[in-house]
Amino acid sequence: MKKIVFQLSWLCVFVSCATSPTGRQQLVLLSSGQMSKMGVNSFNALKKTQRVSRNTRQVAYVKCISNHLLVGLSEKPRNWEVQVFVDKSPNAFALPGNKIGVHTGLIDLVKNQSQLAAVIGHEIGHVKANHGNERASQGLVAQVGMTAADLALGRDSVSDQIILGALGLGAQFGVLLPFSRKHEQEADRLGVRYMAKSGFDPMQAAELWKLMKRKSGSGPPEILSTHPSPESRIKDLKKIGQRHLKEFQAVRVKPECDRERLK
Numbered sequence: 001m002k003k004i005v006f007q008l009s010w011l012c013v014f015v016s017c018a019t020s021p022t023g024r025q026q027l028v029l030l031s032s033g034q035m036s037k038m039g040v041n042s043f044n045a046l047k048k049t050q051r052v053s054r055n056t057r058q059v060a061y062v063k064c065i066s067n068h069l070l071v072g073l074s075e076k077p078r079n080w081e082v083q084v085f086v087d088k089s090p091n092a093f094a095l096p097g098n099k100i101g102v103h104t105g106l107i108d109l110v111k112n113q114s115q116l117a118a119v120i121g122h123e124i125g126h127v128k129a130n131h132g133n134e135r136a137s138q139g140l141v142a143q144v145g146m147t148a149a150d151l152a153l154g155r156d157s158v159s160d161q162i163i164l165g166a167l168g169l170g171a172q173f174g175v176l177l178p179f180s181r182k183h184e185q186e187a188d189r190l191g192v193r194y195m196a197k198s199g200f201d202p203m204q205a206a207e208l209w210k211l212m213k214r215k216s217g218s219g220p221p222e223i224l225s226t227h228p229s230p231e232s233r234i235k236d237l238k239k240i241g242q243r244h245l246k247e248f249q250a251v252r253v254k255p256e257c258d259r260e261r262l263k
């Protein structure tokens, strides 16, 4: 991994680099079209293999929260697909290609709309910050063993097959591989920012992870295996939440998604 970091600065001379929403320089070798295609295909595969919830109250609750977050991000909710999957593990994910999936186990766990917004916002943060592309690009460099020159000259010929093979993702792209600590911290920062902008209480992000931690007492939930949750994370989230409190308070009309849940 160190080698990749070392190469990044001069790789950027030859190939595409981008800047993340928090100002970090990223190596992104794949086009957004390629990423979207992989995200959409993976999401469609998940819909075929996992049970999709037909509980209208649950779906309305999740859509209400997702839509408020998306509007806060100046995204059009109609351009995003949101699905609730019947799965006891408290998990959620977002994929390139504008896809959001939430497990019923997460809905059961959260105490209020802001806690669910914390997880969905975090997952949208991974997508908006292009983490999947960055991870796939690092995978290409590290696993396929391509040199910078190969990437510069031949990246257009790299097929999706090789990319998926290098990633080892298959149908579950973006769902089961753990993100790095750097990506987690960035998604946390973005998620809390999105929450506050959309009128969700940013202090609830730390509360959500406290719940997750408690839940992990009886065997770690899946989201903790893909999202490492050290003690310091809760502390960090409290600090980030406090930084965004004014922004949250300034939102005059707050979301009322909890009403959907109680209907």
Ligand SMILES: [Zn+2]
Binding pocket: 122, 123, 126, 179, 183, 184, 187, 227
């Ligand atoms: Zn994450």
